[in-house]
Amino acid sequence: MDHVLEPRSFANLTSVAGLSRTTLDEHYQLYCGYVKKANSLSERLTAIQMTPELASAVDIVNIKGDLCFALAAVRNHEMYFDILGSRKISIPAMLQEQISANFGSMDNYLEDLRRTAMGTRGWTWTVMDQHTGRLWNFSGHHNGQFPFWDARPILTLDLCDHAYFYDFGHHRADYVNCLIDHLNWEKPAEFLTLGSQSHRPPILAGT
């Protein structure tokens, strides 16, 4: 079985509202670096699994931590690149309904998303709890800080300095507003549908 990752290509990265080609090109190269690192760590870990005496227990744990971090960076960037848009796109009705049911209104959701994004230097996700169907906005200060098991992301925002500093300087709020105002909302709707198809039943007490 071939587990080697290949960097995905993103046609939408040629034109993203508010972000220069320099930022997008550099950011894409960073993503490619994580793909390469994940492959390298995966290969090394596979060798160790076949011959455990190649590494100490501490080394094994460290390599596994680094691999999880690299894989999380790959997945985060892929969803982030997927949802970047070049113009204002109306939010699909199905997504609006789900969001409004969870946040009271779209405006409440967008305000919560903005505030959650402004409170982190890493990532912000809209996730669906696959056990309950509940939607939340959560943050992690780095790739290895994802919210909880079975929280399926439907939207991912990169709040690391490299994502915006070249174009917006220290004006993070302008970046966040520009990003949210021009998202390709068709993608979160698509990810929500996919997540709903793998909905899991609630875990019952005592089981």
Ligand SMILES: [Fe+2]
């Ligand atoms: Fe990034």
